[in-house]
Amino acid sequence: MSGPTTVPETARVIVVGSGPTGLLLAGDLAAAGVPVTVLEKRPHGISNLSRAFVLHARALEQLDARALADDLEALGNPLTRLNLFDGLTLDLGTLPSRFRHVLVIPQYEVEKVLERRAVEAGAEFRHESEVTGLSQDADGVTVRVKGAGGAGGAEELRAAYVVGADGMRSAVRTAVGLPFPGRSAIRSVVLADVLLDEKPESLITAGAVGDAFAFLAPFGDGYHRVICWHRGCDVPDHEPVGLDEVREITREALGRDFGMHDARWMSRFHSDERQAPRYRVGRVFLAGDAAHVHTPAGGQGMNTGLQDAANLSWKLAAVLHGRADSALLDTYQSERHPVGRSVLRSSGAIVRLAMAKGWQLPVRSVLMAALARLAPVRARITGQVTGVGYRYRASRGAHPLAGARVPDLALAGGGRLYEALRGGRFVLVTPDAHGPEGYDAGEGRADRLAVVRRSGGRGTTLLVRPDGYAAWAAEDARAADIESALAAHVG
Structure with missing residues (x-):
C-alpha cells in the first residue's frame, strides 16, 4: 500500500476535545495525511473518572478496522448476554459480527489506545487550551484559544474545518449558536x-x-x-x-x-436527553456528546460518538485531498443525526421501563413477555443497542445493500474485510468466482482503494466505504459498471 498523500498546512482540521470521539477522529485524519490539532482544556492525562464502561459490537468493528480491537479485547471482559428486566435477555451470541459480545472495559482504556494511535500518526495536541470563540468565512475557521500550551495567553488558530467533540457543554456548539434542546x-x-x-x-x-x-x-x-x-x-x-x-x-x-x-x-x-438540531454549521461540525447526550441505559454513549467520528473522518479527508466535493460533508448530518435521535429514544425507553412503578409494573411484565416471544423484535432491539442494526439511506433505485453495514467477510487467499479496511481506504470486494477477471483499480487509486476477492462469494460486487458501509453494490457487475462506481465514490 502506498503511504497517505498529505494536504497543505492551510487545510488543517482542529478537533476540540480529547475524549474517545475526538481521539478517533484525530487519529483517522492524521493517518490520512491531514494536519490535525487537538485542543483540550484539561491538563494532559487520562482520567479514570469516565462513565462509559462498554464497547458494543459495531464500535469494536470500527476499532478492528484500525487494528485496535484485539488490544482492547485482551484488556476487557466479554459479556455474551444482556439481561434487562422481567426476564428479557438479549443473546449477543447470534450477532452477525466477529464480536458476538459486549466488551466491559473502562473508557480510559479506550482513550489510551486511541491517543497513542493519534500521536504516532502525527496529530498535534495542545492541552490546557480552552476555546473561547470562533468565526468562519468562505476559506476557513478562526478559533480563539485561551491559555494555549499552558502559557496563559490568548491566540487565534486557523483551520479549514473545526470539529467540536467537547462534550455536553460544548464551547464549539455555543460559538456557532446552536441550541441543545431536551431535558434532564x-x-x-x-x-x-x-x-x-x-x-x-x-x-x-x-x-x-x-x-x-x-x-x-x-x-x-x-x-x-x-x-x-x-x-x-x-x-x-x-x-x-x-x-x-x-x-x-x-x-x-x-x-x-x-x-x-x-x-x-x-x-x-x-x-440529560438532548440533541443539536444540526451537526454541521458551515465549516464547523459537532460529534459525540457535543451533538447528542442521553441516559446511560444500554451503554450507547461512547459507542455512538466513536461511530460519529468514523463517519466524518474519511469524508473530511476526501474533501481536503480534493477527491470529493464539499457536498459530501452534508451526508454526515443526514446519516448520523437520525442515528443519534434513535439512540435517544431507545436509551430513554430502557430507563423508563427500568424505573416503572405501581400500575406500570404489570404492564411492563406483559410487554417484556411478549417481546421475549418475538424473535424479530428482539433482533431489532439487539441491533440498535449494539449498533450493528443501523444502515444509511441510499438513493432511489440503488442496490438493496447500498447504505448497509457490511459485516466482516472472509477473503480469498486469507484475511478479512476489516483487515483490508485498516488502510483507511475504500475496499472493492469482487466475488471469488464471478468478478471481472483481471480487474485493476487503475493507476493513481492505490492510496485510496484496495481490491480484494471474497472467499466463496456469490455474484455481488461491493464497494465498501472506509467506515465499513456499502457505498455501491451490483450483481454480476461488469468492469465498466465498477469503473463508473469508483469514479462516483472514490474519485
Whole structure:
C-alpha cells in the first residue's frame, strides 16, 4: 500500500476535545495525511473518572478496522448476554459480527489506545487550551484559544474545518449558536468507585426496585464503579455524596451492597436527553456528546460518538485531498443525526421501563413477555443497542445493500474485510468466482482503494466505504459498471 498523500498546512482540521470521539477522529485524519490539532482544556492525562464502561459490537468493528480491537479485547471482559428486566435477555451470541459480545472495559482504556494511535500518526495536541470563540468565512475557521500550551495567553488558530467533540457543554456548539434542546431525564445520579467484599455473580450487575436503580461494573484493578439513583433524591450536583447513601440505594435496588468500602472517588451528576438540531454549521461540525447526550441505559454513549467520528473522518479527508466535493460533508448530518435521535429514544425507553412503578409494573411484565416471544423484535432491539442494526439511506433505485453495514467477510487467499479496511481506504470486494477477471483499480487509486476477492462469494460486487458501509453494490457487475462506481465514490 502506498503511504497517505498529505494536504497543505492551510487545510488543517482542529478537533476540540480529547475524549474517545475526538481521539478517533484525530487519529483517522492524521493517518490520512491531514494536519490535525487537538485542543483540550484539561491538563494532559487520562482520567479514570469516565462513565462509559462498554464497547458494543459495531464500535469494536470500527476499532478492528484500525487494528485496535484485539488490544482492547485482551484488556476487557466479554459479556455474551444482556439481561434487562422481567426476564428479557438479549443473546449477543447470534450477532452477525466477529464480536458476538459486549466488551466491559473502562473508557480510559479506550482513550489510551486511541491517543497513542493519534500521536504516532502525527496529530498535534495542545492541552490546557480552552476555546473561547470562533468565526468562519468562505476559506476557513478562526478559533480563539485561551491559555494555549499552558502559557496563559490568548491566540487565534486557523483551520479549514473545526470539529467540536467537547462534550455536553460544548464551547464549539455555543460559538456557532446552536441550541441543545431536551431535558434532564434523571437527576442526582450518584457515582462511586469502591472495593467490594462480595464478588457479584455477573460481570455487570444492574437492577431496579421501587424508586431505586443501581449498576455495578469492574474497573479491572479491584475497584468497581457504582452508578445508582433514587427517585426520591433530587438534590443539586454539587451536594456531597457519602458512602452510606451509595450503600443504601444499592441495597434497595439490588438487595445487598456487596460489602462496599474504601471509596476512592464519589460524585453526583444529572443525565440529560438532548440533541443539536444540526451537526454541521458551515465549516464547523459537532460529534459525540457535543451533538447528542442521553441516559446511560444500554451503554450507547461512547459507542455512538466513536461511530460519529468514523463517519466524518474519511469524508473530511476526501474533501481536503480534493477527491470529493464539499457536498459530501452534508451526508454526515443526514446519516448520523437520525442515528443519534434513535439512540435517544431507545436509551430513554430502557430507563423508563427500568424505573416503572405501581400500575406500570404489570404492564411492563406483559410487554417484556411478549417481546421475549418475538424473535424479530428482539433482533431489532439487539441491533440498535449494539449498533450493528443501523444502515444509511441510499438513493432511489440503488442496490438493496447500498447504505448497509457490511459485516466482516472472509477473503480469498486469507484475511478479512476489516483487515483490508485498516488502510483507511475504500475496499472493492469482487466475488471469488464471478468478478471481472483481471480487474485493476487503475493507476493513481492505490492510496485510496484496495481490491480484494471474497472467499466463496456469490455474484455481488461491493464497494465498501472506509467506515465499513456499502457505498455501491451490483450483481454480476461488469468492469465498466465498477469503473463508473469508483469514479462516483472514490474519485
